[in-house]
Amino acid sequence: MKEKGNILIIDDYTENLKLLSDILYERGYKVRPSRSGLMALKSVEAEPPDLIILDIKMPVMDGYEVCCKLKQNDTTRGIPVIFISALNEMSDKIKGFEVGGVDYIIKPFQAKEVLARVETHLMLYKYQTQLEHLVEERTLELKRETIVNLKVAELSKFLLEADSIDKIAQLTLEYVKELTDSKYGYVGYIEPASGHLIGLSMTKDIWDSCKVDNKSIMFKQYRGLWGWVLNNKVPLFTNAPLDDKRSVGLPKGHAAIERFLSVPAMIGDKLVGQISLANSTHDYTQQDVTVVLRLATIYAIAIKNMWTKEELRKLNLTLNDRVYEEIEKRKKQEYILIQQSKLAAMGDMLSNIAHQWRQPLNVIGVLLINIQDAYDYGELNKNCLSEMVNTSMAQIKYMSKTIDDFTNFFKPDKTINYFDVKVVTAEAIALVSNRLQQHNILYKLICHTHNMICDDVHNITSCNDVLNSNYINEFRQTMLSLINNAVDAILERQQKQIIEHGFIMFDFYSNSETIIINIADNGGGIPYNIMDRIFEPYFTTKFKAQGTGVGLYMSKLMIENSMGGKIYAENTKNGATITIELPVVIPK
DSSP states (O other): OOOOOEEEEEOOHHHHHHHHHHHHHHHHOOOEEEHHHHHHHHHHHHSSSEEEEEESSSSSSHHHHHHHHHSSSSTTTTTTTTEEESSOHHHHHHHHHHOOOOOESSHHHHHHHHHHHHHHHHHHHHHHHHHHHHHHHHHHHHHHHHHHHHHHHHHHHHHHHHSHHHHHHHHHHHHHHHHHEEEEEEEEEEOOOOEEEEOOTOOOHHHHHHHOOTSEEESSSOHHHHHHHHTTTTOOESSGGOOOOTTTOOOOOOOSSSSEEEEEEEEETTEEEEEEEEESSOOOOHHHHHHHHHHHHHHHHHHHHHHHHHHHHHHHHHHHHHHHHHHHHHHHHHHHHHHHHHHHHHHHHHHHHHHHHHHHHHHHHHHHHHHHHHHHHHHOOOOHHHHHHHHHHHHHHHHHHHHHHHHHOOOOOOOEEEEHHHHHHHHHHHHHHHHHTTEEEEEEETTTTTTTTSSOTTTTOOOGGEEEEEEEEHHHHHHHHHHHHHHHHHHHHHHTOOOOOEEEEEEEOOOEEEEEEEEEEOOOOOOOGGGGGTTTTTOOOOTTTTTSSOOHHHHHHIIIIISSSSEEEEEESSSEEEEEEEEEOOOO
């Protein structure tokens, strides 16, 4: 029969001892009788029981005194004591509980009562003992966790202050050896260029005792247990390394390895290094692995940080040269863009000159035919010739003035002047007015500040509410470029017979700080999938023969970089609207 518990019975009366012993023995308990309190205390000291049944009335030393002695001893104080007595006074029972008893049985005994009380208190004692063990274990765990947390925080601080990878490895090794009670170990890193493991921090005692030929801190091939960890990127621990099937044994002269633990040092899924330990004073456990993994993470971050510092140091050495090269590269790109913009503007200029000259050339052509006809019919006289010459000269002067207008328009001018944005916009429209008329494109200028509408660029007045102080020619070129873009969009829709007439609206708004100019057309708008890219250099929706992709980019440079304003685009119901915002300038 399996023993259910070890019970000590203390009673100076032999019959009581026999009766209680028989009752408990039949239920499978191991019973130890004692007729003296002094003898019982020695027996308890030698072999603590699971429960004590103690008679109160005994010679030399009564039950209360025996119980007090038991409770004063650290070894026996937790053993439950059940008092037995013929005394049934409440004061006797209270005194029994006061000295440390857990229960009270009145003589004469009832077998069922005795067994019930014994079983209950044995079970409670068992649970109490288990709980105490759990509390003790958890207390030790918390104490260890506290130590580990302090060490982790301490190491983190030191690693961030370390000035070399060698120092980082040495510090990490010191801490992991201490926290795992390990005798040997190394902390290494994976060299990025070669992929070799560099074991900078080989434990000095194992290095000195190692008799392997051609010792090296560089490991080119990943072999054995430590190599398995690196190849698989997972931790490993074994307390019988030579029996592990992943082991390849130890080279001749190598120090004996009795226990082994190794973890990879990772950042994400990238292998940075390794921490390996050997010959702890205790068997390695998963708890040791958890601790080393925490330190391996900090170690990996410190190594990565050191590499980043080194890269920055190297970068700073060449930074000036790289900045200079980049500036020169940007200058060349800007120069190319400016030249392309000039060529594009020159093409637009020639096209506009052609439109402006077409009518006066036709007039001069008709006058020459009239002179020929007058001569053939004998009607050519001095007055007739003089009239035709004067008319021709007027047309030639108009054409010459057109050349001057375009020349002045595109002449480089970096002088800052006050100018009315409405008047300068009208000048830009005038240069392409014949082209607008030829293609049935109407225009209107609306000054919302003064509720003024103008559809004749030769009849516009200036005001002080829309003045800007900046580079006037750059603003002219920007407006001409935007007008030409609107005209091109309208012509494309006219060719597809989507619209018959075009229109371009110029709306001017102003407040105390800002001038706002909206240029809206009915050219169909800008596709939404390219709206964010239209101001990029070389980006164009036109065929290569029609555009270079620098017009809007140069407009953005002139408005935002040179004039301190903003330019942006959006679609409306019939087409696109380009908005320009410029600061208001009040003349001094």
